[in-house]
Amino acid sequence: MRKKMTVERRKEFTRSSLRRLRKNGRLPGVAYGKQIGNIPIHVPLKDIRRSVELGYAELIDMEIEGEGTYPVVIKEVQRDSFTGEWLHVDLFQVNMDEPITMRVPLEFEGTPQGSKSGGVLQIQEEYLEVEALPDQIPAVIKVDVSELNVGDKLTVADLKLPEGVKVIAQPNELLVTVVLPRSVIVDIGVEETEETDEEAS
Template identity: 25%
Template sequence: MKSITIKGSERESVGKKATKALRNAGKVPCVVYGGEKPLHFSADELAFKNLVYTPNAHTVKVDLDKGEKIKAVMQDIQFHPVTDRILHIDFYQLFDDKEVTMDIPVRLQGNSPGVRNGGRLLFRNRKLTITALPDNLPDFFDVDINSLKIGDNILVESLLSDDFTILQPDSTVVVQVKTARAAIEVEEEGEEGLEEGEEGAEATEGAGETAAEGNEKPAEGGAE
């Protein structure tokens, strides 16, 4: 998984007054959990732009001014209710031998024939939650929808891997194509087409026999 470097400074004071002063200076107070003790640091708000305002998932390398570097993932973020400025971010420290839980975005690849025929594409789960070792975290789940017809779906079970564990049930629908009012299903050529042709021929013959019988009735009535 791609990593973003955040350059920050370790915080000596974590009181309300010091925190307010940091925010007024355009900095974001942060905490890294998961180590021997919580690590408090701050960084410029602009440094988090590529981490926060993106649909992509990233790990973080916190580069502190004292030379210490910490690998982590973002766990929680707080925004100001009016200005939407970042108020606080919690991180969780990564260790090579310890699994971490993370939301991974899903990307759809290709074009669904079901949609081209008038069906409705429903993207049920745009992110999937997994647990994995840091080195096994994927950037995306790429889902191929080139063969997705009307009535078809793709489940979590088709995305399973030995490198990670998906926390959603295997039967969870990721994406599906449902019938719309104007949907027109394209029938595949083959045996199905032949069977329909035979049924149509039988129906035509049956209609002919019915018409013949109908023509005979008036004749019988006239003889009487």
């Protein structure tokens, strides 16, 4: 079942009205798309927070009070770079029979085999852009790292994607690898040097 969100039209556009909305737990924004055009709105901030925590990749039934319900996705959220205050949200109305592009979070599962040898999981990408019909966009892309040993890596080509989902990235793009920490490499180098010196003497 898709998440539902009720929004209201914004009727005031002054800075003071925007501050008042945010103070009352509402986030100003705009909803736009082929069917609805461009509509200034405000929405409960708690609903947007919850969706953002899931990585944006969530199809939402947006109800405009007294006007109808439309499928939307969160396209962008603006926050103050200094205070972290939530400032604005863009909601994009989608057509269910047309593919869209969304940024989907990667969820790494398991403990690498290489961790037993001191290896550390090094994540190169936390999100990937994918293209699919709106109701086929996954909330997350799960990546199993449990079989990785030191020196192993996973790329886009190694992903197991749901049917109908296409990644907008090169197959050889690196996602994650297992490496030895620099301190371990240095220690190994020191030990090898000492052994070589002993053999020479």
